[in-house]
Structure formats: C-alpha cells, structure tokens
Amino acid sequence: MWKIANKQFESRLLLGTGKFTNFDVQKEAVQVSGTEILTFAVRRMNIFEPSQPNFLEKLEASAYTLLPNTAGAKNAEEAVRIARLAKASGLCDMIKVEVIGDERTLLPDPVETLKATEMLLSEGFIVLPYTSDDVVLAKKLEELGAHAIMPGASPIGSGQGIVNPLNLSFIIEQSSIPVIVDAGIGSAKDAAFAMELGADAVLLNSAVSGAKDPVKMAEAMRYGIQAGRLSYEAGRIERKNYGIASSPLEGSIV
Numbered sequence: 001m002w003k004i005a006n007k008q009f010e011s012r013l014l015l016g017t018g019k020f021t022n023f024d025v026q027k028e029a030v031q032v033s034g035t036e037i038l039t040f041a042v043r044r045m046n047i048f049e050p051s052q053p054n055f056l057e058k059l060e061a062s063a064y065t066l067l068p069n070t071a072g073a074k075n076a077e078e079a080v081r082i083a084r085l086a087k088a089s090g091l092c093d094m095i096k097v098e099v100i101g102d103e104r105t106l107l108p109d110p111v112e113t114l115k116a117t118e119m120l121l122s123e124g125f126i127v128l129p130y131t132s133d134d135v136v137l138a139k140k141l142e143e144l145g146a147h148a149i150m151p152g153a154s155p156i157g158s159g160q161g162i163v164n165p166l167n168l169s170f171i172i173e174q175s176s177i178p179v180i181v182d183a184g185i186g187s188a189k190d191a192a193f194a195m196e197l198g199a200d201a202v203l204l205n206s207a208v209s210g211a212k213d214p215v216k217m218a219e220a221m222r223y224g225i226q227a228g229r230l231s232y233e234a235g236r237i238e239r240k241n242y243g244i245a246s247s248p249l250e251g252s253i254v
Contacts (some may be wrong), residue, residue: 005126005147007226011036016205029218038064041071058227059088069096077117106156121145133167154184157206163192172198195228
C-alpha cells in the first residue's frame, strides 16, 4: 500500500486515458492494468456537456480515483484556471500540474510549475507537479508542500524509457513524498526499471494506447511494475568486476 496525501492505493500504476482507438479497447486495457488512478486532460474533455463523448462512458467512474491534469497550460495562471474547472466539476480534488515550456521537447517550465504549485496548494488542492528530472527543482516543489513529485523519464510520448537514472535515483533518495515516474515509458522493462530505482509508482499512457495490442501491454505494465517493486524491496546483489562462483569450493570432497 502507498499514499498520496490522505488517499491510499494498492496499484502503483497510474494510467492515462487518451489516444486509445476506441472506448472499448480503453475499458479493457484499464481493467487488466489493475490501476486505481486514471488521469486525463481537462481541456480535452467536455466535463460539463453530457451529450459529448466522454472517456467515462464505458468505465465505472466510482471505482477509480480521477487525476485531472492541466495539459495545454502555457503558464501558471492557465494551469490554475484549468484546475479550478476540474474541481468545479466535482471529479476530484487532486490535480496534476503540467505546464509545458518548450513545444518541441514538451519539457515542463520549471518557473511556471513552481508558481502554479504554490497557487494551487494555497487553494487546498492535492497537487502533483510534473517536472523534468531536475533534482533541485524536485526538492523545491517538495518544500512548497507538493503531495507527490512526478519527474519525467524522458520526453512525453517519446518511448525512450529512462534516459537519466542517476538523477531519478537522486530525486527518489532525497524525497519524503511519493515519487511517480511520468512520461517517456515505452515498455514494461522501463516501468520495472523505474520501480527498481525505488519510485513509488509510474504514470504512463502512450506506451499502452500506442502499443500494437494495448490490452496485452496494459497487463505487461501491471506485472512489470509489480516485479520492479518486489525487486527493489528484495535488494539486488552488489555489482562486481569479476565472476564469483555460485557453488562455493570450500568443503568439497574432490
């Protein structure tokens, strides 16, 4: 079990709801993933218009914790407006702060992310800021009072996996709040690696929705994250420069 603020979860997989070919595939992928938290872009969802297509149509919304995000925001003020809209809809009091600072790389704007986080915390939101793998920025967000840190493994949707494990490990090591690796995950191997580094959870979307078989990939992610967490808790053996026999020669009779 792990917690975000006062909310407790068993699954360590957070799943995005965008980019699926249809709602039926999305529903099956969500179910086999075992996720308890679904994230979505408020700007891409007509939350106040019942006649419009809605990703919740095929899902039992009450069975999940919803994590709206501020994707599309270019500055702190826009992110706050989007967060207020999500809260007004009654979906959830948690918000993933996402303020993109560079359109080519889709990397987050650190200054505006800090500002938005501070503003939303003052309004009583449970705030999960999406950041780069900047160790100092992660610490500053925690000091502000963020409820979790969400550093990217690599650029959004790139599928490159974890390009800077050292920085991620530094963030995890110094953090006293949950660290959720977000963005750039491409396969179950990447998700397992993130968990082996000690991350509390992984958020992903494109790796599942863009897979040849999204449902199978959702299941693979579920087990990859479980395996990575077990491996982290078990503690890997020390890396050595030379081979060491697995069957000791001491005490042998020949």
